[in-house]
Amino acid sequence: MDYGIWNVIELLGALGFFIYGMKVMSEGIQKAAGDNLRSILGTMTSNRYTGVLTGFLITAIVQSSSATTVMTVSFVNAGLISLVESAGVMMGANIGTTITGWLVSLIGFKMKISAYALPLIAVAMPLMFSKKPNLKNWSEFMIGFALLFLGLEALKEAVPEIQKSPELLSFLTQFNDPGILTRLMFVGVGTILTIVVQSSSAAMAVTIVLCAQGLPIEIGTAMILGENIGTTITAELAALVGNVHAKRSAKIHSLFNIIGVTWMVIMLPYVLDLLHYIWPAPETGDPNKFTLALFHTTFNFMNVMLLIWFVPSIVKLATRLVKSKGDEDEEFSLTNINYDAPLTAEVSILSAQKESIKFAEITKLMFTNLKELLNEQKQDTRDKLKAKISKLEVRTDEIEERIADYLVRVSEQQLSIESSVKVRSILSIAHDLERIADIILRMSKDIERGNKQKSIFSEKQNKNIKEIFGLVDLSIEQMITNLNGVYGKVDISGAIETEMAINALKTKMRKQHLKSTEKKEYDVQSGIIYRDLFFAAEKIGDHVINVSEAVRGDFGKDDEDM
Structure with a gap:
């Protein structure tokens, strides 16, 4: 032969x-x-x-x-x-x-x-x-x-x-x-x-x-x-x-x-x-x-x-x-997407969807730490909570960058219209989640600034902050539920109702705050921090509803697709 x-x-x-x-x-x-x-x-x-x-x-x-x-x-x-x-x-x-x-x-x-x-x-x-x-x-x-x-x-x-x-x-x-x-x-x-x-x-x-x-x-x-x-x-x-x-x-x-x-x-x-x-x-x-x-x-x-x-x-x-x-080795990580894995577009997009869920859970953990920081009295514990929030925020920056890079590589393949919509939606979701993390980090710095200035919230201020934080917490839970749903088919009516409640409460708190400031019911320093916190909480709500709307497909479709 x-x-x-x-x-x-x-x-x-x-x-x-x-x-x-x-x-x-x-x-x-x-x-x-x-x-x-x-x-x-x-x-x-x-x-x-x-x-x-x-x-x-x-x-x-x-x-x-x-x-x-x-x-x-x-x-x-x-x-x-x-x-x-x-x-x-x-x-x-x-x-x-x-x-x-x-x-x-x-x-x-x-x-x-x-x-x-x-x-x-x-x-x-x-x-x-x-x-x-x-x-x-x-x-x-x-x-x-x-x-x-x-x-x-x-x-x-x-x-x-x-x-x-x-x-x-x-x-x-x-x-x-x-x-x-x-x-x-x-x-x-x-x-x-x-x-x-x-x-x-x-x-x-x-x-x-x-x-x-x-x-x-x-x-x-x-x-x-x-x-x-x-x-x-x-x-x-x-x-x-x-x-x-x-x-x-x-x-x-x-x-x-x-x-x-x-x-x-x-x-x-x-x-x-x-x-x-x-x-x-x-x-x-x-x-x-x-x-x-x-x-x-x-x-x-x-x-x-x-x-x-x-x-x-x-x-x-x-x-x-x-x-x-x-x-660090024990931590579940999102920043290690394997670019060389032999996955085709559909499976890669599904993997990115799963990554975005974990990304959202990290923002939920950051907000939980923020609430603990607000109520914590011990300086050592406050320092640990603030450091943890800061560390998680750095991770979210890396996660957004790597998910975006990963999806750009996926987009180089031939995608169906449905897959293209999902890629754009996930990119939008990653951006909003990273912005949520940024806002939480800024809020942790506001709280720490108030601690250093020995600012004390009134009973009314604490009640209002607790109420708006509770609504934000609920909105994040609804966001994660929606992320676990089928893209393009989720019912986000509950998330919309919560977002409207956050907006209404923020408007009410703003009016009350202006009246209280005018009447000098609390000092200027604590008033500024109080205002910054509930304004920031409302901004988190805006980004949270953006995520749910992206899962519904609102930010993935071109005008001709709608």
């Missing part, structure tokens, strides 16, 4: 063709799924068992376990889900990624897919020019599906036929019953292959094609085990810039796959015998492609069924392996 450098280049091109088709198909289905994808993700925070179902469904939809696991790591990093919940999602992702093997085996080899791919593109192409976004998304999915299998066809042509190389065939047949060291060697080959192509689905397709060309099934199954380890690298890389919780989440994924591969390497000959018994090889045709898909699904399903009972123990082990470096 004469296989030169040009053939290697053709093989790499075919592999790139396959991966590109998978990317286009994945992006199309994510855009088409829209709110359904978010609904599925909503179950993620339930428990490890529903997490398995969530991970399976998301990966089956987006056809990328890497996207699911990286997104999960980012949510753990933001403190939106726990380590135990993330373990379930990643387990489900491992089962979901086996769908690709069945697609390749049952469709890619059963029919001459190139005969259907071009007509499919012909049907999909006119839909690309439709004014209905959903039709455009489905056309993108159809084109990606066609490109995927055209790439597979090219891959089948580019992979050398092992049967036509007696020397290579003779060498490989000695591995028909490989020992445990040989199995480990090919596990390593599968791991390296997945790391190189950065896609376990693509590595799986290559392995299936190789087995169809004569690679012994024992080697193919060992390579698939390695591909399960190789796919954990993406999550580990995504966690490098995250906090200790993100690193532990990625470590859980790695431990789950490594433990599974370890026991399967030992049991591999017996499992293969069982699979051949359950699904006997046909008299004609090559059975390897079906055996590989069946093995991949069986392994991941068995591994989940076995290890799901030991999730708390795996979490404890990951916690021991990844030590915390201190309080």
Whole structure:
């Protein structure tokens, strides 16, 4: 067999063709799924068992376990889900990624897919020019599906036929019953292959094609085990810039796959015998492609069924392996969005939405600290509260900048109209949240200035401040509730009522303040601080309602969209 450098280049091109088709198909289905994808993700925070179902469904939809696991790591990093919940999602992702093997085996080899791919593109192409976004998304999915299998066809042509190389065939047949060291060697080959192509689905397709060309099934199954380890690298890389919780989440994924591969390497000959018994090889045709898909699904399903009972123990082990470096490492962080994560636009926007929720929770924490600062008498405690508010405000500046930078990068992709509206809405939300943090910091300085001047509010002033702060607190709670809703569909009537109440109370307090000042009911210094506080509280209310209106879509739409 004469296989030169040009053939290697053709093989790499075919592999790139396959991966590109998978990317286009994945992006199309994510855009088409829209709110359904978010609904599925909503179950993620339930428990490890529903997490398995969530991970399976998301990966089956987006056809990328890497996207699911990286997104999960980012949510753990933001403190939106726990380590135990993330373990379930990643387990489900491992089962979901086996769908690709069945697609390749049952469709890619059963029919001459190139005969259907071009007509499919012909049907999909006119839909690309439709004014209905959903039709455009489905056309993108159809084109990606066609490109995927055209790439597979090219891959089948580019992979050398092992049967036509007696020397290579003779060498490989000695591995028909490989020992445990040989199995480990090919596990390593599968791991390296997945790391190189950065896609376990693509590595799986290559392995299936190789087995169809004569690679012994024992080697193919060992390579698939390695591909399960190789796919954990993406999550580990995504966690490098995250906090200790993100690193532990990625470590859980790695431990789950490594433990599974370890026991399967030992049991591999017996499992293969069982699979051949359950699904006997046909008299004609090559059975390897079906055996590989069946093995991949069986392994991941068995591994989940076995290890799901030991999730708390795996979490404890990951916690021991990844030590915390201190309080800052323990903090849930929003400022570590991974720009290199292989997420498509829809999933990236969803991740940014989740980040904005955590951003809002930080502003809520700042306002809680502000209320404590107002009522605290001990100077040491006041200093700590003021320092905490100042530190959180610095973080909000960084968060706004990084979310904006992240969304600008997301906008470089081809976005649907709905996604473009969401990007603009989230940018608006991030700006308003940062302004809220600025105002709270300024209010903390006003309170501290009053403490230094030994200014004391009257009973009436304290009552009014407590009342307007209570309304602002309620408005922030409503804002966070709205941020957790579906963009474009939230009912913000409650938030509007609270904002109107804040405005009315501020107007009433202003009139009372002017009368009290005129009557000299309290000193000028405390009056100025009192005025500044309730004016600032009303400004917070303005930005809070802006956030809720942005979730409704008011600041994301162009005039022609409305």
